Amino acid sequence: MRSYPWIGGLLLAALAPPVSVGPAAVPPAGAFVDRAAEWGLAFRYSNGATGKLYYPEIVGGGAALFDYDGDGDLDVFVVQGKVLEPGQAATHPIVPAGGRLFRNDLIAGGVRHAEPRFVDVTAASGIRADGYGMGVAVGDFDNDGRPDLYLLNFGPNQLWHNNGDGTFTEVARAAGADDPRMSLSASFADLDRDGWLDLYVADYVEFEVAGNVRCTAASSQPDYCGPTAFPPAPDRLLRNRGDGTFEDASLRSGIARARGRGMGVVAADFDGDGWPDLFVANDGGPNFLWRNRGGFTFEEVALPAGVAVDGDGRAVANMGIAAGDFDDDGDTDLFVTHLAGEGHTLWVNLGDGTFEDRTAAAGLTAPSLPSTGFGTGWIDYDNDGRLDLLAVDGAVRRLDEQARRGDPFPFAQTPQMFRNLGGGRFAEVSREMGEPFRRAGVSRGAAFGDIDNDGDTDVLVVDANGALRLLVNQVGSRRPWLGLRLVGRVPGLPGIQSHAGAERDMLGARVEVVRRGAATLWRRAATDGSYASASDPRVLVGLGEGDRVAAAVTEVRVHWPDGRAETFPPPPLGAYTTLHQGAGRPLEPSAKPAARLPAGKPLSRGTPR
């Protein structure tokens, strides 16, 4: 069995701050500080714009937080753009060329340093991410215990297999995952519960450089087009065969029968029937909610479920997705970012897989109206036990005021943080978040994770034509927390000895943190969601109320992706603990009856000829 030396409870318990360290007041510098350059993440995502206004230029850019070398800290991969105008690559050089892999040396040689230090190891890794990079997804597709990288490109996607020795091998074509379309986001999830991660690829529009379309702003000057200028591209669903390859199941699963301009995707069991469903955010059209009917077949039910259009019935520009249980009622709610003027949308799960748009009542419409949101996530930034919302923003239509000031890429906006006040209400607290929330950028992807292992959630933000930002949380770890890594033993590739008995992150697992006299907190282990990015698979649970523990944790229940559930004793606070599937006490199947999403429209059998 391959050792997977994630730093477990004991070491981090020793390193972590004491449980009660004082009030979680926001320091003068704000709740977040950008430490990208200081810690070695010197990188600039270039979209290759030369003035021709090619559509991919305005939507790309994502990053991944993942522990590729298994040393217990989060490493970084960030995609890179290219010059699309024929013959202009030499006159508009992009530096650095290609996506980059940065190793985090927070923990090196088994020693934990005071803070992360990133080293560009792209060359040594063998990764040649030379496509036009749009986004990235992470999952261990071959069950060898090591997370692999799926790069979403304008052009053929790449699947980089993690060899476990610091190097990667490109296997997309051999694995049947080399989607040639413009892909933005993808989700690794075990959709048929066979122990192997399947892959949903959200493809965006059919665009060709040679078929570029001339579009203008309302002022009549040239500008980037909107999505409806191009036909939607079909998404792809790849079923993992368990032999290192994927079967293109787009047709037989039913998902190829619907076309949307997919920007974000997340896999979660929205109706509580034990099978992961898929929510796809479509730009400029109705979203998809693919209800998992078992047998690798899916039914599109977004309209009857209430998530196809916003509460006013408008098909809007859906981009980034945050999926999480913000109201602690045991189901998965959705937050989706939109264009300026539309307002983002909070869809509250009614418990049966149907949703209600409660954005305005939550206080989220008004503050989100001026912004065009992309990456987003439910994070408990202050570890008070409530999931807050972060959205990173950047316009897609030129902002005349910035253009007048001479900005060469006038699309910049500032990120937003919405604090969960409880009772279904939120308040924008961006001003308290520090300088990174006052600095405008053309933000696209956002990946979430605890990059310095200090017990709070940090954020990696990719700006188009801007420096990579690492928003390091300064406040969360002042409050009590617990961290969990959820792993399970999964089948290995046949005939490969080193895979036997490997454990991998159990993406899709759900955690109930049961507390005495307080609401149970539900969290999910996932790398998907947000926009064009992959996040930390670990689960971080804030437990604070002021500077003390809000309520004692009595047990932790894990609902594994294969349908089984176990209970574990309370893990130590202020530390990450690895929970192994099979090591807990089995729980009876949930008493809660499996709810079902509403049935969609029957499929037509007509002959529209």
Added chain:
Amino acid sequence: MSPRRALRLLALAAALVLPLSAAAPAAPPVEDPPVHHPDLAPLEAGVAEQLAAGRRRLSDLLAGGAAPPAALADAYGELGMLYHAYSLAEPAEACYANAARLAPADPRWEHYLGALLQEAGRLDEAAAAYQRALARAPGDVAALLHLGEIRRRQGRPDEAAAVLRQALAADPASPAAKALLGQTSLDRRDFRAAADLLEAALAQVPAADRLHYLLAQAYRGLGDGRRAAEHLARAGQVGVRPADPLLDALAALRTGERVPLARGKTAFQAGRFAEAAQQFRLALAARPASVEARIDLAACLVQLGDTAGAAAQLRAALALDPANATAHLDLGTLLAAAAPSDEARAHLAAAVEALPRDAAARRAYAHLLRESGRLEAALGEYARAVELDPADDVARLEEAETLVRLGRYRPAWERLEDGVRSLPASGLLAHGLARLLAACPDPALRDGARARDLAATVWAARPTPEHAETLALAEAELGHCAEAARWERAAIDALDSAPADRQAPLRARLAGYERGAPCRPTALTSGPP
């Protein structure tokens, strides 16, 4: 209150103010806040000229130094409207602010400022501007409706309801007031009131199909699943816009190519092709070099039956932009529909080269090659089309039909079987497979029972003459001549008004079926017409 009456009242309010302002001593021409006029160089010529003229009017007054405040206010306000019309928000806001300062009793500039700020999502400031406008023109329905909508979006449904009730009291016939109040009732979870108000709005504006979505929510809240489902099935994207004469005046200011292009596209999507063509001609008048307008006009002309005119527009578009892939594709498709020709083939080949991943272009090219008799070449293109879009059942069927024409029956059968497996909901492929199984020239591939099952399924989904005919073929293959005759008669009856040459083969087959066994169908080498 009708829009026209509202406009008259606002004009009256302004007129009452103007003489007073005019009598006041001339204010020094101080600009506060300063207006940062945009660079007009990147704009369309017509738009730039229009904005420059507005700017000159203002600068002339300012240069004179003695313009009365009311005249200056109008000049600022009208320039603000021009900037606003073209979404140049920053200078528009400054212009409105100056206009409102110079004519503090005129409701127009606060109203426009409110609209501008509302569009920018600055709801608190927008609400304040509308409230100032309402203080100057109490009871203005449009301002009340906008303010009510803002309160809704601010998550203040009770305040929204109060404002919207004022609007409804002022104009009891306003469908927008009813719709917004209905939405507010939904926000407040008063589903009964929501359903009543939304039904009333929908009755007045049946085209506003987005109201069906709101009604579905209301009925879902009332526990009436049947009505919720009915409304959900009819939900669309057309809403109810509050009547606002001031904003209509703003829209009327827009000139240039962009606005008629947008209007033309809206009309086209609604099926109003003559109106769309008129708008695209306006766009061309504004910018004769507009390739987009020519391509869109061509699409309208095709719908209006003027294919020669459409082809002329597309050729003109290609003269302006020889590499335009859309123009090549549209012209090639248009020419190919008339007859396969070298010109059509050249345009479709250019489209496919420019758009190598466009499945529809690939299929159109394959179709042309097939109709030109270049079956082998067509097969390659069909295969690529299916590879690009495996859900394209038309490409799959035409590929199989091409194989049949080439006498490759087994590969055709394999393609259709694969298609039906992959796209089990495609009636087109099920029907194609049924015909092949019933009447394949290779008797070894015939399977009457399966053909009948497939044909019966597609008939149940859609009872067309073609499906009846295929059922007849299947029954005949099974030796059920009387049943075959019954289905063939059904097909002929349904084709009663069809040309004789369409009916002739059916009548011939019917005669064969009526003669009784053996009545197995003769081999078919093409699909249904």
